[in-house]
Amino acid sequence: MPDWTECLNFGISIAKQAGEVVLAALQDQKDVDLKSSPADLVTETDQRVENILIFEIRKRFPHHRFIGEESVAAGGRVQLTDCPTWIIDPIDGTVNFVHRFPFMAVSIAFAVNKQTEFGIVYSCVEDKLFHAQRGRGAFLNGEAVHTSGQEDINRCVVVTEIGAERDHLSLSTMTSNIFRLLKLPVHGVRALGTAAVDMCQVATGGADAYYHIGMHCWDIAASAIIVQEAGGVVMDTDGSSFDMMSRRVIAASSLAVASHIAQVVQAFPCRRDDDDPSSTCGAESVGKL
Template sequence: MAQWTECMNFGIAVARQAREVILDAFKTQKAVMLKSSPADLVTETDQRVEKMIISAIRQKYPTHKFIGEESVAAGERLVLTDSPTWIIDPIDGTVNFVHRFPFVAISIAFAVNQQTEFGIVYSCVEDKLYSAQRGKGAFLNGVPLYASGQEDITKCLVVTEIGAERDDLALTTMTTNILNLLKIPIRGIRAVGTAAVDMCLVATGGADAYYHIGMHCWDIAASALVVREAGGVVIDTNGGEFDMMSRKVIAASSLAVAKRMAQVIQAFPCARDDENPTKAGNDVYNTANGH
């Protein structure tokens, strides 16, 4: 594991450079392209930042592989092999970015033998850099992180997202899940607008759990490790083992809370990331300043 520390430090340095690009563009008017729905957006900054990150890493580590959100959107195959692979979301929270809502993150994970070795989540506007290396703990700006450890779900604050899917089944499932959790009851539900930051909030203890259906591997690969290294639990919404390609996740302060949530959360059908490698590339259907 120690051999990947240099890679993680380089990834953090690249993330810091990418943050400056995002902050420069944050307050400007964006030309927006739609992907799968009016809530699934991409901007020139997303594309520019991803190219910048991949270019810098490829120059340093030419044999490494990459899975990037915008590269997949452009038609590249999504394949996770045993080779050292960087999994990149250049801007997690693009809708926030477009609207200048101040929760926008860079997410960078690094996997070897299909196991995440380190994760970096940089909440750019907040200047909060979350990081974790397998077996070495989780940190926020260098300070150790610890999940709350809460085991009583009735004392939990839960984070989730509405998501980009807006068909009737997805919306009905999403609202039913919220209703079922509130009826347990839990203390409340929040939505920040970026899956990566949502999960990192569980690692801080500021939230006790997070769940979502329909996100992608680049949204959660890094933050899942941050949660686990902070002492939290990450599982599938069906209560089974977490699979970053399944597009379903529960992250929680304890196994008891995660399992209780799994009893009431339902998932709508969504193709696995590794079964639908060019979906995003086929979904771009409009370009025009957000319309």
């Protein structure tokens, strides 16, 4: 079986490099454009960081492919093939970045034969680098991490996001999901504004579960393998196997907790990431947090 450690180590180095660019731009005045909704933002820094990452990877691995958030937003297609593919979110948490809310991450996943081999999430402001390689565990700044192992839904802290969708169906579904969880009850519901960092909280045991509908493959591909390698469970919100293109995910400390959340939350219609680059969710197209 091929060893992708060289690619992983290279990915870690460029994630840190990209994080420095994000931090340097954090205090600057930002030119902000809208994508699919008033809550779906993009900045010059998003585009610059993605360009840096792709340039560096292409220089080192010229035959590898890419799925990048801003490339897709510019009209590129999401095509996950058997070829080595880097799945990139240059700034997961752009709304946070614009408002200087201190949770944002560079997220990089690497897939071969449509299977994720490793994931890297660099939470820039916190200077926390999460990574995992298939079959080799999950780590935070080089130290092994593990999920809480919690199996009782009533003792869970659950993380989710409202996301960028602003049509009536999406908003009503998302808020009613939170209502149903709080009525179980769970200990609490939290939101940090970045799916990648949210899921890494599950990997470290800081939260017991995360779920969301409407995010994209670049938001969760890296953090999904980090949760799995930390001993957690990742599945679709309907309880079926996880599919990074479905735009639905539950990540949890245990199968019991994941299954309970799957019974509670409802999904609204979302076009798959690999169906159409102008994917829509509810009544509007969606982007990142």
